[in-house]
Amino acid sequence: MSEPVTIGRATLYNSDCRDILPTLGKVDAVVTDPPYGINAARDRKSEQWGWKDYPQSGWDKERPDASCFAAVLAAARYQIIWGGNYFTDRLPANHMGKWLIWDKGQEGFSLADAELAWCNFDGAIRRINYHRAKALQDGKEHPTQKAVEVMKWSIDQLPKPSATILDPFLGSGTTGVAAVQMGRDFVGVEADPVFFDIACRRIEDAQRQRDLFLESAA
Ligand SMILES: C[S@@+](CC[C@H](N)C(=O)[O-])C[C@H]1O[C@@H](n2cnc3c(N)ncnc32)[C@H](O)[C@@H]1O
Numbered sequence: 001m002s003e004p005v006t007i008g009r010a011t012l013y014n015s016d017c018r019d020i021l022p023t024l025g026k027v028d029a030v031v032t033d034p035p036y037g038i039n040a041a042r043d044r045k046s047e048q049w050g051w052k053d054y055p056q057s058g059w060d061k062e063r064p065d066a067s068c069f070a071a072v073l074a075a076a077r078y079q080i081i082w083g084g085n086y087f088t089d090r091l092p093a094n095h096m097g098k099w100l101i102w103d104k105g106q107e108g109f110s111l112a113d114a115e116l117a118w119c120n121f122d123g124a125i126r127r128i129n130y131h132r133a134k135a136l137q138d139g140k141e142h143p144t145q146k147a148v149e150v151m152k153w154s155i156d157q158l159p160k161p162s163a164t165i166l167d168p169f170l171g172s173g174t175t176g177v178a179a180v181q182m183g184r185d186f187v188g189v190e191a192d193p194v195f196f197d198i199a200c201r202r203i204e205d206a207q208r209q210r211d212l213f214l215e216s217a218a
Contacts (some may be wrong), residue, residue, distance in 0.1 A: 005200055007209040010176050010186040013033075014196040017168035017189040020069040027187060028162035030075055031154050033146055034169045040144045059192060060144070066090050071167055073120070078158050082146065084118025091118055098123035098185035100157060102150050105131035119217035121159050129152045141198045142172035151178035173199025180206040 005012045013020045040060045061095035064072070069090045071077060080100065084091060100117035107113050128150055135147035151174050155165060164184055167204075170188035172195055179186035180203055188203075190196040 004190065007200065007204050008053045008180065008211070009184070010180060010188065010203050010207070012170070012173075012176070012187075012196070012200060013189045014191075014193055015132065015189055016115075016191045018068055018071060020189045021075050021168060024075060024166070024187065026074075027164040027166045028160075029075045029078040029080070029155075029164070030072055030160050030166050030168070031080045031151065031158075031175050032072070032167045032169050033144070033171065033175070034072075034087070035060045035062065035066050036083045036086040037061065038086070063087065075168070078160070078162060079120040080117050080157065081119075081153050082115060082117045082154075085116045087118065092120070094118065094120065096122045098125065098157070100154060101125065101127040102147075103127055103129045103198055104135075105129055105133075119157070122189070123157075125153075126157060138174075141202075142195060145172050146174045148174055148177050148181070151175050152182060155182060155184070170199050171195055173202040176203040177206040180210055183210070205213070 002014050005014075057119065063086060069087065070116075073092075081087065081091065098119040098121055100119065102115045104113060104115070130147055130150055130152060135150070138145070138148050155162070155178055164187065165179045165184050166187045168189045168195065170176060170190035173188065176186050176188045176199060186203075188199060190199055
């Protein structure tokens, strides 16, 4: 297990989350986006909408198994899990539960028109309209990168303001960027070293911009 990297209030592990989760104390909230098991890393032979050849492959061939989800669910009281529709057989039923929808503002495209997040708390279904093209303005460095605005909105949907956010499937670090921009503590875990380095750089940039903003406001 490698030593964590600390960037401001973010602690980042380049490890398998199954090794890290049992070592962490309980945090306030998990906001995450696990592999959906749809092989999203495959070469789509098109650079349209930001698709390109990504050197990492294989990470999206399998979904996390039941024991991995059990460790994720044990890590925090509140949970928001993007791609929840891919995990309905592995997550507890939430018949009164809240779902989040990211409406990508585009219909009938080869990729999904929208994405769904399962929540372990009750509440009305909420939807954000955030066009796929706007999401690309963050700079696309991961095949299934979420938009920073969508992850900030997700954090705002938690039932209570949560001091510490955990993302055990960090990818390019989008949840960490959102948490840093919102002044929250953050813990992230990513198994792939290339994605991990991208996440560190993006979170460091977000931290630097926040520090500059706070300095100029003081
Ligand atoms: C759907 S992607 C997350 C993308 C992220 N939301 C973003 O905006 O970049 C899931 C990530 O989980 C990582 N991953 C898969 N299994 C893992 C595990 N057991 N522990 C830690 N990371 C894992 C993959 O390498 C992949 O980068």
